[in-house]
Amino acid sequence: MTKDDCKKLVIDIISDIAPDEDLSAIKPEIRLRDQLQLDSMDFLDIVMELRKRHGIEVPEADYSHLASLESCAEYLTPKFAAKA
Amino acid sequence: MKQTRIVITGIGLTAPNGNSLPEFRRNLLNGVSGITAVDVRFMGRHPAGMCTFDPLKYQKKKDVRIGTRAGGISIYCAREALADAGVNLEARDRSRVGIYLGITEHGNVETENEVYNISQFKYDTKFWTHHHNPRTVANNPAGEVSLNLGITGPAYTIGAACAAGNMGLIHAAQMLRLGEIDFALGGGVSESPQTFGIFAGFKSQNALAAHADPTKASRPFDKARNGIVISEGGCIYTLERLEDALARGARIHGEIAGYHVNSDATDYVLPNPERQAECVRKAIAHAGMTIEDIDLVNTHATSTPQGDIQECQAIAEVFKARSAPPHINNTKSFIGHAMGAAGALELAGNLPSFEDGVVHPTINVDELDPQCDIPGLVINHPKSGAKIDVILNNSFGMLGINSTLIIKRFAA
Numbered sequence: 201m202t203k204d205d206c207k208k209l210v211i212d213i214i215s216d217i218a219p220d221e222d223l224s225a226i227k228p229e230i231r232l233r234d235q236l237q238l239d240s241m242d243f244l245d246i247v248m249e250l251r252k253r254h255g256i257e258v259p260e261a262d263y264s265h266l267a268s269l270e271s272c273a274e275y276l277t278p279k280f281a282a283k284a
Numbered sequence: 285m286k287q288t289r290i291v292i293t294g295i296g297l298t299a300p301n302g303n304s305l306p307e308f309r310r311n312l313l314n315g316v317s318g319i320t321a322v323d324v325r326f327m328g329r330h331p332a333g334m335c336t337f338d339p340l341k342y343q344k345k346k347d348v349r350i351g352t353r354a355g356g357i358s359i360y361c362a363r364e365a366l367a368d369a370g371v372n373l374e375a376r377d378r379s380r381v382g383i384y385l386g387i388t389e390h391g392n393v394e395t396e397n398e399v400y401n402i403s404q405f406k407y408d409t410k411f412w413t414h415h416h417n418p419r420t421v422a423n424n425p426a427g428e429v430s431l432n433l434g435i436t437g438p439a440y441t442i443g444a445a446c447a448a449g450n451m452g453l454i455h456a457a458q459m460l461r462l463g464e465i466d467f468a469l470g471g472g473v474s475e476s477p478q479t480f481g482i483f484a485g486f487k488s489q490n491a492l493a494a495h496a497d498p499t500k501a502s503r504p505f506d507k508a509r510n511g512i513v514i515s516e517g518g519c520i521y522t523l524e525r526l527e528d529a530l531a532r533g534a535r536i537h538g539e540i541a542g543y544h545v546n547s548d549a550t551d552y553v554l555p556n557p558e559r560q561a562e563c564v565r566k567a568i569a570h571a572g573m574t575i576e577d578i579d580l581v582n583t584h585a586t587s588t589p590q591g592d593i594q595e596c597q598a599i600a601e602v603f604k605a606r607s608a609p610p611h612i613n614n615t616k617s618f619i620g621h622a623m624g625a626a627g628a629l630e631l632a633g634n635l636p637s638f639e640d641g642v643v644h645p646t647i648n649v650d651e652l653d654p655q656c657d658i659p660g661l662v663i664n665h666p667k668s669g670a671k672i673d674v675i676l677n678n679s680f681g682m683l684g685i686n687s688t689l690i691i692k693r694f695a696a
Contacts, residue, residue: 219345241350244414252411 201280203273209280210272213249217242228269250276255283290457291694293534294369294522295632296361300333300515300619304364308629309636311618312644313666317499318619319513325400325480327487331498332477333515333620342432352419353475353516354390355428357625361520362429362469369522369534371467373433382465383426383439384455385520386448386472388623388681390441391420392479425473437465445681446584447545448472449519449627450689454543456523466528471520474623478516486512489553491588493620502621503648504585504592504614505656505663512586513620519628530696537635541674541692542571548684555591560598560686564678567688568602575603577674578690580611580643581660582630584678586621593655595678600658609660611670614646627679627687637672638693 211223214236221236232238243266250256256279258266265275295305300318302308311318322332339348339356342363348356362383366373373381398416405411418424423440430439438459444451449472456470476482486492493511495501502513521537529536544567548556568575581599585592603609615630616622622629637643649663673693680686 216349217346219349237346241414248411248413252405 201277201284203277206273206277206280207269209254210269210276213246213253216249217245226269228273231267232269233267254280256280288461289526290460290523290540291526291529292521292537292540292691293524293529294365294371295519295537295635296364296366296368297517297519297629297632298335298337298357298360299517299622299629300335303335303337305632305636308633312615312633313642315645315647316618317647319498319501321498322477324483325396327480327483330483331493331495331501331513331620333513333517333622334477335516347432350415351428352394352424353478354387354425354473357475357516357518358385358425358429358473358520359432361471361473361518362433365469365520365522371522373435376467378434379436380466381435381437382456382459382468383429383435383437384452384459384468384470385426385441386450386452386624386628387422387425387441387443388445388448388474388476389482390422390424392481393475394419396479396481429469444685444687445683446621446623446626447679447681447685447687448624449629450543450631450677450679450687451545452628453521453523453540453689454545454687456521457540457543460523460525468523469520470523471518471628472625473518474516474625476516476623477514482514486514493587500648502587502617504583504587504617504646505596505653505661506649507651507653509587509589509592509653511588513616515620515622517619517622517625517629519625519632521628536694538638538691539694541573541690542567543687543689544570545685545687548686550684553682555594555680556684557594557598557601559684560595560678560680561601563686563688564598564602564676567676567690571690571692573674573690575606578603578610578676579670579672580613580634580637580675582634582675582677583612583614584626584680585614586616593653595680596656596658609658610676611643611662611667611672612658612660613643613662615644617647627677627689631675631677631689631691634675634677635691637670637675641668641670641672643667643670643672
């Protein structure tokens with residue numbers, strides 16, 4: 201899985217968590233909270249969906265890695281690769 | 285003691301056969317049932333009453349996702365009631381607005397959904413959503429309305445089984461009279477068809493309706509009735525002190541004339557006609573009226589073999605001294621049992637009688653049960669030309685809670 205593939209999977213999840221948001225122009229390097237209406241509860245939902253859909257665990261200490269699309273890809277791509 | 289006069293100035297509702305009062309009323313007068321067959325988890329298809337309002341009319345998709353069906357129904361009804369009342373809350377002190385919503389139950393739907401969800405993951409609770417607690421707290425429906433409308437006054441639910449819809453209005457009137465608030469949203473709400481447990485519970489009790497034609501399944505007073513049709517719905521009223529309503533030139537749908545709430549203290553499930561009759565009598569006395577003043581009685585009857593007979597006995601006993609009986613009808617024959625919303629919805633369906641002089645019928649009575657054959661029943665066809673000035677609305681619930689609410693035509 202490439203980082204771009206990983207970003208697509210994360211965007212799929214965000215589109216369900218924040219269905220009113222326009223996700224077509226997300227800037228990968230900008231914090232998601234700074235460009236979308238996402239709060240801490242939404243990030244818990246993202247963590248849950250990663251667990252449900254992909255069997256990936258994100259420990260609380262690592263939540264900061266989910267800050268931006270870029271950091272998500274950086275952090276999650278090896279986890280997806282380990283699952284493959 | 286002279287009581288502060290409380291009036292209804294707005295009505296917002298969603299019923300299985302109507303998403304506004306005009307649509308609901310039109311279908312009640314035209315004999316249009318709102319009951320359909322739905323798939324119930326683990327149980328197959330059963331008749332139920334589902335609402336078709338657009339949840340996105342007043343909520344974002346994300347709020348619908350996070351919130352509950354009861355919350356969404358409540359928000360729709362509250363917003364519609366405010367629109368009907370012509371009230372813009374942003375121009376008011378929202379700390380002086382109260383929200384009081386009757387519920388039969390809340391949280392079963394969300395809990396069942398989560399148990400089902402984790403069953404897909406070998407019951408590992410790490411898949412249990414963090415939304416569970418805010419969704420299942422008993423104040424959820426009222427709390428979602430407060431969030432949606434920015435209302436910072438008291439917002440809570442009143443758990444009173446199927447007597448709850450009346451209780452929302454009664455409690456709102458009480459709080460207005462106490463001066464605790466200046467404006468109220470009161471009524472009832474139900475999301476019950478989303479939970480299989482309520483269907484299964486009634487089925488195990490031999491009290492769940494079954495009929496090949498779902499529109500015929502809810503048939504109070506008919507000899508072939510065989511149980512309850514479970515429905516969702518909501519009805520919320522705006523209530524104000526009369527002087528406040530007059531000062532802003534509000535349209536007044538009716539005035540709270542009197543009410544009473546009591547308890548059977550006899551059984552978990554079975555009703556007690558003696559206490560029901562007492563509830564009706566005390567509500568009439570509270571209104572400063574006599575039995576001669578009641579023009580229309582909207583029954584609670586849920587289409588169960590025993591419950592319908594017992595309510596008929598109670599009503600016949602209360603009104604036996606009258607030379608001409610009041611009109612008596614039933615709204616559940618159209619919409620099923622909307623649980624916490626029932627009392628509020630059924631009252632709303634009858635309030636237009638003040639203006640149009642028509643009593644909506646009880647439908648689906650192919651053969652009237654002789655034990656329900658009490659004077660005044662309006663069956664299968666609406667009755668026109670009725671002068672309706674006072675409506676008495678019954679709602680009774682499990683654990684033996686009874687509520688009777690009397691609304692009269694407003695006259696200055």
